[in-house]
Amino acid sequence: MVNRRERCRERLQQAALELFTRDGYTETTAVAIAERAGVSERTFYRHFGDKREVLFGDGDRLVGLLVDALPHPPEPLDQALRDALSALAADMTPRRARLAQRAALIRAHRELAERELLKGQSWAEALARVLTDRGVDELTAAAQVEVALALFRTAFARWVTSDDATDLDSLIDQAYAATGRPLKGRRAPTSAGS
Amino acid sequence: MVNRRERCRERLQQAALELFTRDGYTETTAVAIAERAGVSERTFYRHFGDKREVLFGDGDRLVGLLVDALPHPPEPLDQALRDALSALAADMTPRRARLAQRAALIRAHRELAERELLKGQSWAEALARVLTDRGVDELTAAAQVEVALALFRTAFARWVTSDDATDLDSLIDQAYAATGRPLKGRRAPTSAGS
């Protein structure tokens, strides 16, 4: 048993996603989520600052994954970011069903869309900070990160809404191609090698 | 008397800004705002969907202003957007003090920052829609609008935080210049003509 706290967190996240999908976000109360996870409402709010946050709990992990996937040194910068996106795509791929559920909820609820935007901004800031720490010019880092994340969001949106499960990394390629600056992803050698 | 409803709205906005600034956003209750405006809490929520919205009530007007300021036809597109930003700047200039207060509040409160991001997105969508309606390619419109608004935000942030009241339109010029694609604003002939 790794961690009681962590297991509780995950049970709450799972319960929330199920109830949100089944009954709708607004209709699902924090009490109901806690009940399904077998804990008290108070515990729910100890794990998640508010009701929305239960859908965004993975954010920190994914930012860390992006940062870890940045090559040293980050040059050329655009390719470095593209590689990090590949790592992110690889992590997300086996969780497509759940991510699609989550994305549908976010699209349907303004308060969730707000939170998503805020998270996106914090991702961009975190990434840009890491790059500047590694010697990249501040403005360059901010601009390149913005572009990379914008393209990822485009690809991600298509990925979770399309019927056929097209490879996410390929969709990112397509998004880059649409900008006139094609950059192919370089999958990390750890995962699928073909 | 133009409109009872409108006067009530403005009184609520004014009261909210004062109380938020004096006591803090979190500490100010909807009841307190309504009381200071001389209406009931219920009326507050009839005018503004939630407590945050009282700070964003002008948004629709400003989008309309942007749209109206777009030249016909919008060519060259980048200059058209730049001109619209000038019109926006002209509208904001006499209200700098209030806008600075508001900006400080938004910076300090995450829930307000969230709403600001959402509004920014809706602005971009609205502008892009107008442009595509006028024949601009969809992707081009979206990209150019994003860039223009991003530069405006940069300039606006500097405007409301700087001690000296540098001209907003000039700050927009500087932001454009920093991108390597300088575009000067063209003030509408209605206002200051120098």
Next chain:
DNA sequence: CAGGAAATGTCAGGATCTGCCATTAGCTGG
């Protein structure tokens, strides 16, 4: 001035979120 529509007031109530203290689970040293 009567009538109607729009705006507001009043009230009840559910939901969100927080503070406070009691209780329990899980680990650690003896």
Next chain:
DNA sequence: CCAGCTAATGGCAGATCCTGACATTTCCTG
């Protein structure tokens, strides 16, 4: 195996947010 410590949770009260339903007032119009 147990005493004791800490982290996590439970339980509860309460403030605030927000909504629905219905009554009342204000304003415009004929």
